[in-house]
Amino acid sequence: MTSFVKPKIRRKNEPVNALNKVRADYDGTASTLCAGCGHDSVTASLARAFYELSIDPQQVVKVSGIGCSSKSPTYFMSDAHAANTVHGRMPAFATGAIAANSALTYIGISGDGDSLSIGLGQLAHAMRRNVDMLYMLYNNGVYGLTKGQFSASADLGSTAKKGPANELPPIDPAALALSVGATFIARSFSGDREQLVPLIKAGLKHKGFALIDVISPCVAFNDHKGSTKSYAHTYQYYHKAVHADYVPPSEEIMTAYGEGELMPVELHDGGTIRLRKLDGEYDPRDRAAAFAKVLDGQDKDEILTGLLYINEDQPDMHARKNTGPRPLNQIPYAELNPGAEKLAALQMTMR
Amino acid sequence: MTGPTINDFVIKVATVNGTGSASANGLLMKAIFRMGVPVVGKNIFPSNIQGLPTWYEIRVTRDGYGGRDGKIHFSVAMNPETYTSDIAELTPGGVLLYDSTWPRSDLTARADVTVIGVPLSAMCNDAFAVARSRVLMKNMAYVGAAAALLDLDMTVIKALVEEMFAGKPKLIPANMQALALGFDYITEHYDYPLPFRVKPMDKTAGKVVIDGNTAAALGCVYGGATFGAWYPITPSTSLMDGFASYCAQLRVDPETGHNNYCIIQAEDELAAAGLTIGAAWNGARAFTPTSGPGISLMSEFIGYAYYAEVAMVLFDIQRVGPSTGMPTRTQQCDIQLCAYASHGDTRHILLFPANPRECFDMAVNALDLAEHFQTPVFFMSDIDIGMNDWMIDELTWDDTYVPDRGKILSADELENIDTFYRYLDTDGDHITYRTLPGTHEKGAYFLRGSGHNKLGRYTEKGPEYKEVVDRLYAKWKSAADAVPAPIIVKAKSKTRCAIIAVGSSDPAVIEARDRLEASGIAIDYMRIRGFPFSKQVEDFIDAHEEVFVIEQNRDAQLLGLLITETSAPKDKFASILHYSGAPLDFRFVYDEIQTAVKVRKIA
Numbered sequence: 022m023t024s025f026v027k028p029k030i031r032r033k034n035e036p037v038n039a040l041n042k043v044r045a046d047y048d049g050t051a052s053t054l055c056a057g058c059g060h061d062s063v064t065a066s067l068a069r070a071f072y073e074l075s076i077d078p079q080q081v082v083k084v085s086g087i088g089c090s091s092k093s094p095t096y097f098m099s100d101a102h103a104a105n106t107v108h109g110r111m112p113a114f115a116t117g118a119i120a121a122n123s124a125l126t127y128i129g130i131s132g133d134g135d136s137l138s139i140g141l142g143q144l145a146h147a148m149r150r151n152v153d154m155l156y157m158l159y160n161n162g163v164y165g166l167t168k169g170q171f172s173a174s175a176d177l178g179s180t181a182k183k184g185p186a187n188e189l190p191p192i193d194p195a196a197l198a199l200s201v202g203a204t205f206i207a208r209s210f211s212g213d214r215e216q217l218v219p220l221i222k223a224g225l226k227h228k229g230f231a232l233i234d235v236i237s238p239c240v241a242f243n244d245h246k247g248s249t250k251s252y253a254h255t256y257q258y259y260h261k262a263v264h265a266d267y268v269p270p271s272e273e274i275m276t277a278y279g280e281g282e283l284m285p286v287e288l289h290d291g292g293t294i295r296l297r298k299l300d301g302e303y304d305p306r307d308r309a310a311a312f313a314k315v316l317d318g319q320d321k322d323e324i325l326t327g328l329l330y331i332n333e334d335q336p337d338m339h340a341r342k343n344t345g346p347r348p349l350n351q352i353p354y355a356e357l358n359p360g361a362e363k364l365a366a367l368q369m370t371m372r
Numbered sequence: 373m374t375g376p377t378i379n380d381f382v383i384k385v386a387t388v389n390g391t392g393s394a395s396a397n398g399l400l401m402k403a404i405f406r407m408g409v410p411v412v413g414k415n416i417f418p419s420n421i422q423g424l425p426t427w428y429e430i431r432v433t434r435d436g437y438g439g440r441d442g443k444i445h446f447s448v449a450m451n452p453e454t455y456t457s458d459i460a461e462l463t464p465g466g467v468l469l470y471d472s473t474w475p476r477s478d479l480t481a482r483a484d485v486t487v488i489g490v491p492l493s494a495m496c497n498d499a500f501a502v503a504r505s506r507v508l509m510k511n512m513a514y515v516g517a518a519a520a521l522l523d524l525d526m527t528v529i530k531a532l533v534e535e536m537f538a539g540k541p542k543l544i545p546a547n548m549q550a551l552a553l554g555f556d557y558i559t560e561h562y563d564y565p566l567p568f569r570v571k572p573m574d575k576t577a578g579k580v581v582i583d584g585n586t587a588a589a590l591g592c593v594y595g596g597a598t599f600g601a602w603y604p605i606t607p608s609t610s611l612m613d614g615f616a617s618y619c620a621q622l623r624v625d626p627e628t629g630h631n632n633y634c635i636i637q638a639e640d641e642l643a644a645a646g647l648t649i650g651a652a653w654n655g656a657r658a659f660t661p662t663s664g665p666g667i668s669l670m671s672e673f674i675g676y677a678y679y680a681e682v683a684m685v686l687f688d689i690q691r692v693g694p695s696t697g698m699p700t701r702t703q704q705c706d707i708q709l710c711a712y713a714s715h716g717d718t719r720h721i722l723l724f725p726a727n728p729r730e731c732f733d734m735a736v737n738a739l740d741l742a743e744h745f746q747t748p749v750f751f752m753s754d755i756d757i758g759m760n761d762w763m764i765d766e767l768t769w770d771d772t773y774v775p776d777r778g779k780i781l782s783a784d785e786l787e788n789i790d791t792f793y794r795y796l797d798t799d800g801d802h803i804t805y806r807t808l809p810g811t812h813e814k815g816a817y818f819l820r821g822s823g824h825n826k827l828g829r830y831t832e833k834g835p836e837y838k839e840v841v842d843r844l845y846a847k848w849k850s851a852a853d854a855v856p857a858p859i860i861v862k863a864k865s866k867t868r869c870a871i872i873a874v875g876s877s878d879p880a881v882i883e884a885r886d887r888l889e890a891s892g893i894a895i896d897y898m899r900i901r902g903f904p905f906s907k908q909v910e911d912f913i914d915a916h917e918e919v920f921v922i923e924q925n926r927d928a929q930l931l932g933l934l935i936t937e938t939s940a941p942k943d944k945f946a947s948i949l950h951y952s953g954a955p956l957d958f959r960f961v962y963d964e965i966q967t968a969v970k971v972r973k974i975a
């Protein structure tokens with residue numbers, strides 16, 4: 022099973038983005054996931070978002086853990102560096118990489134097993150540090166790659182393919198993220214590209230840790246009747262709270278904000294996120310309200326989606342570490358070496 | 373090597389943890405050092421913040437040997453709980469100083485030692501009002517008493533006190549008063565100085581007193597490390613503390629005020645390893661200090677870095693295991709763990725510094741080797757080196773140093789090649805080119821711990837897999853000539869006998885070897901400084917018939933490595949093992965070898 026590179030053929034009059042790249046320039050190698058797996062749809066949305074934002078793949082770093090979901094970095098944007106790390110430990114690797122070079126765009130891809138079981142601690146701490154990255158949690162309620170065991174996001178009472186019901190309460194990534202300090206928290210569904218692509222764009226442009234919990238059904242092990250992470254169940258209980266659109270700095274917002282819209286959230290790159298209320302008075306800029314909404318959604322068995330929380334005002338890791346705009350990996354050694362004389366001076370107190 | 377004489381004796385101060393005795397002990401040691409007399413300091417401390425017994429051993433050694441003596445001649449017994457063992461430890465003719473505020477007649481039970489009582493608490497209680505300062509002043513008072521008994525130069529001590537409190541000059545008079553209390557009590561009540569005492573010499577010029585962790589931290593700063601991740605663990609904590617404080621002084625951009633470094637305190641060692649690898653992969657010089665338990669947790673990531681070929685520097689400040697073991701006691705017990713850390717076929721580069729001077733130099737070596745060979749490098753220090761005060765030649769730096777970043781393709785180089793393959797050995801030296809994210813569109817590749825072929829593609833094909841791991845083996849082998857060469861000390865006459873040791877065993881072995889030679893047993897000595905073993909190591913073993921391998925662990929881990937990784941016959945070796953947790957002393961080595969030589973009729 023060796024992966025192969027899809028040939029890139031450019032059609033006549035094919036639309037291009039600002040970098041003169043076509044959508045196919047954001048493809049990767051052909052997926053080896055099961056046909057119909059939600060993960061491939063999410064990955065397609067990622068490629069589309071990067072394409073539409075005209076981000077140069079070479080300025081992107083893709084990182085992942087281990088799992089079917091974590092294989093996905095291979096399946097889009099081949100021209101970006103990528104690291105498929107170890108199970109549940111992508112957040113630490115990503116944090117180190119981001120510390121070394123603040124100038125690139127970082128996208129993490131993980132599964133619910135990778136993120137909420139083995140990797141729960143690392144995910145929580147990356148959020149706490151407000152590391153500047155977009156973290157995609159491909160959530161299917163099971164460990165796909167090890168053949169369908171329940172993961173920590175499986176809902177109470179959801180049944181396994183072979184019958185038994187899950188007896189433990191789920192860990193809700195959104196509630197977790199709210200409690201530990203993520204500054205952009207969204208939920209979506211692999212089947213809802215309309216919602217997902219704008220969310221990915223907004224998440225990529227957000228300065229700080231952006232988490233998107235994407236329900237992404239596993240057709241092999243968790244798409245049956247009785248599963249609460251199946252396509253059918255997701256469509257039935259899907260509930261949109263707030264729609265978010267990213268507006269780049271170049272595009273002026275014509276009206277301040279229209280009916281049913283909240284005040285636009287200004288981003289560090291000069292762009293804005295336009296928020297459209299789909300569900301009453303809910304305001305995702307209000308953390309307490311977001312908590313209440315997420316808990317309420319849990320009680321009602323709703324799959325609450327959209328941009329659930331955003332806070333552009335928290336310093337990200339680089340700001341907290343005072344590392345400045347110049348990437349650490351680009352500081353010439355001459356500036357790092359304090360010099361021989363200084364070494365002698367330092368040792369004066371050691372005599 | 374018989375008894376205490378002028379400039380050749382051992383002081384042991386027994387105190388209670390958390391009573392602030394560290395600065396008093398440092399003062400005592402530095403005063404002797406400034407009088408030009410070589411000193412060795414060993415801190416023997418419990419895993420505790422307050423209340424348990426702690427000792428500080430100062431060896432005064434006119435010959436300049438850097439190891440422990442193994443005997444105690446002058447005991448400053450400030451902890452009634454340990455009086456019994458403190459007095460029992462003294463050599464005949466030894467002296468015990470204690471706080472006679474509460475007189476203890478039982479201390480005089482040993483006729484062959486002199487007991488000197490000084491009412492330290494009573495005097496300090498009379499002189500100082502605040503309870504905490506009474507405790508601290510008592511420490512200064514014992515320094516004063518010891519100064520009188522050992523004939524220390526009070527002007528040197530005063531100068532040191534003034535330096536110590538340069539930031540808080542208000543405290544100087546009280547400290548001087550406390551010193552005088554102890555000093556005067558001795559001069560008024562006892563014959564002084566003692567027959568063994570300190571006499572000025574000129575053997576400390578050009579030397580400094582420093583611990584290995586501080587030196588390694590400086591090595592990281594000078595070596596150009598910009599990223600450090602860690603999870604606190606004794607005895608490695610002071611390495612990162614040192615790095616942080618030197619960076620705060622030396623690595624803040626004077627114009628922008630921005631930090632030219634980043635330190636992350638991780639949530640655990642798994643994360644610390646991941647952080648380090650991530651930063652290194654993305655082009656920062658990165659390291660993580662830890663100890664055995666941390667290495668255990670990092671193992672999965674270590675295998676990843678080995679297989680995916682990412683630079684990573686691990687400082688293992690070894691402590692007594694297994695498990696939590698004795699976390700404040702020293703051993704060389706992670707040699708096997710680190711040599712082959714992680715699952716699957718993995719093998720690593722190890723460096724064995726033997727003193728703080730080498731900690732400084734080898735921290736730089738480690739950063740260079742890790743990037744040159746694109747692999748984890750283990751810096752095998754221990755508590756003895758890392759946390760004790762060593763007198764060493766002043767650290768020096770060559771400003772023409774250029775970091776060896778290894779094979780990294782620049783944007784221009786990428787521009788001029790057709791296709792970049794991450795794991796293709798184009799130079800035939802087993803080391804392949806890497807690229808940094810963001811450099812050039814041709815540079816992208818996929819880093820993975822799963823099977824990959826030489827082009828960097830995923831594979832499950834046996835031959836493709838083997839091709840890569842065989843190259844990794846060859847690459848590792850080739851590091852034998854890049855690690856620091858062994859240091860060989862030859863006996864004056866030709867001998868069939870030899871000693872092999874690593875790291876902190878060095879000073880005790882050096883001294884034991886000298887003294888064995890003086891007593892007629894000629895023996896060569898090789899100190900190994902790196903793994904994989906070089907041809908020089910093999911040759912040295914080949915040239916001898918009886919090889920003593922001295923190391924600080926129960927299971928003869930270094931010997932195991934020598935047997936597996938050289939062609940030397942097993943029966944050539946004899947193990948000398950020291951694993952009580954105390955730093956190795958020369959008498960132990962001397963006695964073991966002397967006995968072995970007699971029993972086996974060799975040499």
Ligand SMILES: Cc1ncc(C[n+]2csc(CCOP(=O)(O)OP(=O)(O)O)c2C)c(N)n1
Pocket residue numbers: 087088089090091108131132133134135136159161163164165166167172239
């Ligand atoms: C240390 C370790 N333990 C166990 C495994 C086996 N393993 C591989 S993937 C996986 C679960 C993945 O689940 P999830 O993250 O939900 O990904 P999915 O396959 O569902 O997309 C497990 C347990 C491993 N690779 N490493």
Ligand code: SF4
Pocket residue numbers: 053054055057058059060089090161165166238239240241242
């Ligand atoms: S097992 Fe499930 S998660 Fe994995 S590829 Fe198949 S459908 Fe997707």
Ligand SMILES: [Mg+2]
Pocket residue numbers: 088132133134159160161162163164165172
């Ligand atoms: Mg899953």
